[in-house]
Amino acid sequence: MESRDLNSAVLKRVRNKIVVSNLEREEEMKINKKKQILSLAAVVILFLSGGFVTVNAATDGQLVNNIKDTIKVVFVDNNGTEKEITGKTSTDSKGDIWENYEYTIDGGLFESAINKSYLEKQNMSIEEKLSSNSKDGEVEINMEITAKQ
Helix, strand or coil: CHHHHHHHHHHHHHHHHHHHHHHHHHHHHHHHHHHHHHHHHHHHHHHHHHHHHHHHHHCCCHHHHHHCCCEEEEEECCCCCEEEECCEEEECCCCCEEEEEEEEECCEEEEEEEEHHHHHHCCCEEEEEEEEEEECCEEEEEEEEEEEC
């Protein structure tokens, strides 16, 4: 009878050690997989940033100039909350690039068209802030434009 108890105790300990070692191996595999994914992501980011720097240098900085914000249109609520409005880009027959902004407030539509090509040639940027006041069913939109060089 004691040998059965001894055998069952030994089997129980062996099973527990096997389960623990399997769990440890599984956890180690998960950690290694995460390390591999992070390493791959780091390599991809390095290649992309290196390519960006190379292309920017080859174009004499033109790539960075195209990326920087030349136009920013912001709507300011009555609470003072600012919401940036995104524009749609279009090109006219002369090849000029235009940014068109539309915003609807209290049933009224605000439209603004800005010649982005002209701003880039003059090395300027524009920040436009809009706010509205409603009185007796009428909507008044206030526009503040700041040009920077």
